[in-house]
Amino acid sequence: MLINCVAYQDGNKLADIRVEEISDYLQQPNCFVWVAMKDASPEELQQMQQEFHLHELAVEDANHGHQRAKIEEYGDCLFAVVPTAEMVDGKLQVGELDVFVGRNYILSVRTRSKHGFLGVRARCEQEPHQLRKGSAFVLYALMDAVVDRYFPVVEALETQLDKIEGDIFNPGQQRNNIQQLYALKREVVMLKHIVAPLMEAVGRLYGGRVPNLCESTRDYFRDVGDHLYRINALTDAIRDTIATAIQVNLSMVSIEENEVNKRLAAWAAIFAVATAFFGLWGMNFKYMPELDWKFGYPVAIAMVTGVCGYLYYRFRKSGWL
Numbered sequence: 001m002l003i004n005c006v007a008y009q010d011g012n013k014l015a016d017i018r019v020e021e022i023s024d025y026l027q028q029p030n031c032f033v034w035v036a037m038k039d040a041s042p043e044e045l046q047q048m049q050q051e052f053h054l055h056e057l058a059v060e061d062a063n064h065g066h067q068r069a070k071i072e073e074y075g076d077c078l079f080a081v082v083p084t085a086e087m088v089d090g091k092l093q094v095g096e097l098d099v100f101v102g103r104n105y106i107l108s109v110r111t112r113s114k115h116g117f118l119g120v121r122a123r124c125e126q127e128p129h130q131l132r133k134g135s136a137f138v139l140y141a142l143m144d145a146v147v148d149r150y151f152p153v154v155e156a157l158e159t160q161l162d163k164i165e166g167d168i169f170n171p172g173q174q175r176n177n178i179q180q181l182y183a184l185k186r187e188v189v190m191l192k193h194i195v196a197p198l199m200e201a202v203g204r205l206y207g208g209r210v211p212n213l214c215e216s217t218r219d220y221f222r223d224v225g226d227h228l229y230r231i232n233a234l235t236d237a238i239r240d241t242i243a244t245a246i247q248v249n250l251s252m253v254s255i256e257e258n259e260v261n262k263r264l265a266a267w268a269a270i271f272a273v274a275t276a277f278f279g280l281w282g283m284n285f286k287y288m289p290e291l292d293w294k295f296g297y298p299v300a301i302a303m304v305t306g307v308c309g310y311l312y313y314r315f316r317k318s319g320w321l
Contacts, residue, residue: 002044003036003116011128022051022105032104032135036117040109052105055079062098065111069198073211077102080139080201082146083194084113087156092187094194097146099139101213106135108142120145133216140220143202147227153191154234160184161238165245174253181249185242192235199228266312 007014007025017025022033037044042063049059058079061067067081077100084095095113099106108117120141124131131137164180167173205214205221214221 001038001040003038004121005033005035006121007031007033008131011130011132013125019047019051026052026104032106034121034135034138035105035107036121037107037109038116039111045109048100048107052100052102052107054100054107058100062100062109065096065098067096067098069194069201071201071204076213078139078211078213080143082143082198084110084115084146085150085153085191085194086113086115087153088114090156090160092153092157092190094190097142099142101135101139103135103213106138115149117142117145136214136217137220139214140217140224143221143224144227147198147224147231150191150195150227150231154231154238157184157188157191157238158234161241161245165241168245168249168252171256174249174256177249178246181242181246185239185246188235188239188242192232192239195228195232195235199225199232202228271308 002019005017005019005022007017007021009028009031014025014031017033019035022035025031025033035048037048040048040062045059045062048054049056055074055077058072058074058077061079061081069081069083071078071080073079080099080101082097082099084097086093086095093112096111097113098109098111100108110116120138124138124141160180161184164177164184168177202221202225205211206218206225207222210218
């Protein structure tokens, strides 16, 4: 679906144009066209391919989607795959932004993402001196917006982790904590798989041999790289904390099991004493002395009760009961 199609010249907006007019504006000096699309169909991408002469392999990747973060060069053009991440109903949702960049055009295709980039366009139009750098600056602005949206995701994951950590020492919460920790770990790993490849891809735009198209904006891409390094470090810290929390939670499970075992052992010891005494007297020996003594039965009961009471007192004092 086409979101907008705008022509710019010398950093200023010329007009909103129709797709059929793109080729006319591409021929004008110091002019470039910015097309934004959402969940584009193969037919729409084919039309864009004809207008901008896009490489067929790049178009094929955009059609298939679910690509790893990357930046590829096709002659004087760039094709960038920038994964998007956002929290939807407390769950991490991963989308994709495919960007085709040429000397006089930029085409962005957003898929599986609810947040648009109208704010990015407004920001660029408010800085005509930056927009004069052409399509490369628009690529930076789009990537910067995507990366900045990673920070709220990291904060949301940290908030979830803090909540789980607060329940680790609550009795009876261990199984639920383990389930939540593993679910959170999966989301952190998903974010890690987004950030690490993108960090490597962006590094090609400011370090080593930089594409000619991005030569004037390499410092801006370095800023994006710095943000990615920060997010990568935060992600590693969250993952390490989750691993520690899992170990602590498992230790709490072992401690609770030991407490249960101690209680069972204490009660077993108490009942073992009574069982031993009553088992002995249950033999009904013919010459057992206390059978002929009228206080024999009360004394036997009192002795068993006393021994069991003493064991209960000792176990209670030692914390077993």
